[in-house]
Amino acid sequence: MNQKQMRVFIVATLLVVFGASSAFGQTIYDNILNPLPGNWDNYAFEANGTSELGDRIMFAPATGRSLTSVVLTMSNYACQSGKWFSINCVTNPGATYSHPITLNIYNVTGGNQVGTLIGSVTQTFTIPYRPTADVTNCTGASAGAWYDSASNTCFFGQASNITFNLNGLVVPDQVIFGVAFNTTHYGYSPIGESAACFSSPGGCPYDALNVGINDPTNMTVGSNPAPADAYQYTLYSSCTNGPIIPFGLDAGCWAGFKPAIRFNASNAPTSRDDCKNGGWQNHTTASGASFSNQGQCIQYFNNGK
Numbered sequence: 001m002n003q004k005q006m007r008v009f010i011v012a013t014l015l016v017v018f019g020a021s022s023a024f025g026q027t028i029y030d031n032i033l034n035p036l037p038g039n040w041d042n043y044a045f046e047a048n049g050t051s052e053l054g055d056r057i058m059f060a061p062a063t064g065r066s067l068t069s070v071v072l073t074m075s076n077y078a079c080q081s082g083k084w085f086s087i088n089c090v091t092n093p094g095a096t097y098s099h100p101i102t103l104n105i106y107n108v109t110g111g112n113q114v115g116t117l118i119g120s121v122t123q124t125f126t127i128p129y130r131p132t133a134d135v136t137n138c139t140g141a142s143a144g145a146w147y148d149s150a151s152n153t154c155f156f157g158q159a160s161n162i163t164f165n166l167n168g169l170v171v172p173d174q175v176i177f178g179v180a181f182n183t184t185h186y187g188y189s190p191i192g193e194s195a196a197c198f199s200s201p202g203g204c205p206y207d208a209l210n211v212g213i214n215d216p217t218n219m220t221v222g223s224n225p226a227p228a229d230a231y232q233y234t235l236y237s238s239c240t241n242g243p244i245i246p247f248g249l250d251a252g253c254w255a256g257f258k259p260a261i262r263f264n265a266s267n268a269p270t271s272r273d274d275c276k277n278g279g280w281q282n283h284t285t286a287s288g289a290s291f292s293n294q295g296q297c298i299q300y301f302n303n304g305k
Contacts, residue, residue, distance in 0.1 A: 025068040025264040025284045028059040029222030031214050032073055032161070032262045038148035039155035041257065042075035042210035046183040048237035052104070052247045053211055054178035055230055055258050056112060058223040064267030065173070066286070067166035070103055072179060073212025073260035077157040078205030080129050084156050086144045089133040097205045100124045103164045104178040104247075105171060114176050114231060114248055119169040123162075127209060130158040159212060168266070168286065176231055178247055179259065183207050186235070212260035222263070230254040269301045 033040060043053060059065065080095050082088035102122040107115030134147035138154035145154035182191050184198060184207050197204040216224035229251045232244045239253035269275050269283045275297035283297060284290055291297040 025289075026063050026267045026282065027221045027262060028063045028065075028265045029057050029219075029261070029263040031216055031219040031222075031224070031258060032071060032212075032260045033214060033218075036073065036159050036161060038146075038151055038153060039075055039157045039159045040073065040260070041213040042157065042159075043213050043257070043259075044208075044210045045181065045186055046207040049186050049235035050232060050237060051182075051187045052178040052180040052233040053230065053259060054104070054176060054232075054247075055224070055261075056108060056174065056176045056226055057261075057263075058174050058225050059171070059263065059265075060222045061173075064265035064284070065171050066266045066268075067105075067169045067171055067263060068266050068284075069166055069264045070164040070177075071161050071262040071264070072101075072103070072164070073159055073161050073214070074101075074125075074127065075157045075159050075210045075212050076127050076130055076205070077208035077210070078127075078129055079132070079202050081201040082133070083203070084130060084144065084208060087133045087135055089130070089144060089146075091129040091132050093131075095129045096126045097129065098124050098126055099181060099206045099209065101162065102180040104180065105169070106176040106178070107172065108174050108176055112226065112229075112249060114246075118171055118175065119166070121164050121166065123164055125162045127162075127205070128158060128160055129205065130156075157208075157210065171265075174225070177259075177261070178231060178233075179211055180233075181206065181209070183209075188233075213257045214260040215256040216258045217256075224258060226251075227258070228252055228255040230258065269297055272298050272301055275301065 077084035079089035080091045082090050104120045105118045109115035131146035133144050137147040138145040142154035145156045182189050232250045233247040235243050238244050238250045266284045266286050268286050275294050280291045280294045280297035
């Protein structure tokens with residue numbers, strides 16, 4: 001196991017089952033666990049000196065390419081007070097913090113390198129602190145973890161999904177995406193140690209915020225053309241244990257460890273026939289809303305979309 005894999009926390013193995021369409025539009029790529037467990041494999045930005053992490057992906061054929069939303073799994077190890085690895089981790093129920101996270105989408109150029117930027121969106125997300133350490137159910141090697149009664153499992157971090165709004169960004173069949181955010185010492189604009197949280201009992205929560213990872217062999221929609229490759233901007237945690245600057249291909253050691261992400265797109269009907277014979281179930285409005293029946297789909301087309 002290499003240095004990167006040792007820093008990924010492995011907690012379970014689950015199979016993904018997810019429908020092809022939702023309120024956010026038609027799913028054209030899906031590498032997210034559903035239902036989401038208490039926590040899952042993840043990759044740490046602060047611990048690995050990373051500013052941006054991503055992948056090259058292929059969208060499902062015969063689907064829309066006007067992106068409505070992108071869902072990303074995050075894993076948070078921050079407590080309001082104390083540390084995730086200690087029994088002094090304390091969090092008030094429902095407590096959250098906010099942090100800006102960026103999604104970049106690039107063209108693919110020669111040699112599967114990062115091409116021109118297609119689009120970028122930065123949103124501030126509400127992230128739940130992980131729950132208080134359970135000293136009754138989580139002991140021994142699990143001391144300091146929180147207890148998930150639904151799965152009867154102790155977890156050190158907590159998984160949650162965030163959703164980027166893309167507002168109709170049109171993409172080609174294949175893209176490279178990157179997720180970027182700042183931590184105390186890393187990121188494109190490191191926050192630094194002068195932040196008030198740095199000297200607080202729990203430290204700065206964004207330093208314990210990680211990107212969720214999943215094995216692409218579990219994916220349900222789209223395809224992953226290079227299962228052993230990823231893309232990074234990192235100072236030292238790469239397949240060669242050296243820097244990758246700027247954001248670029250990191251080849252050879254990522255098999256089974258790809259960012260857990262879902263892309264949704266609109267697939268508006270281009271004719272009345274698109275709505276017939278059950279076709280309405282595979283189409284959406286331009287904003288990504290699903291149709292409830294064939295008549296609604298035809299009416300949408302007749303009204304000029």
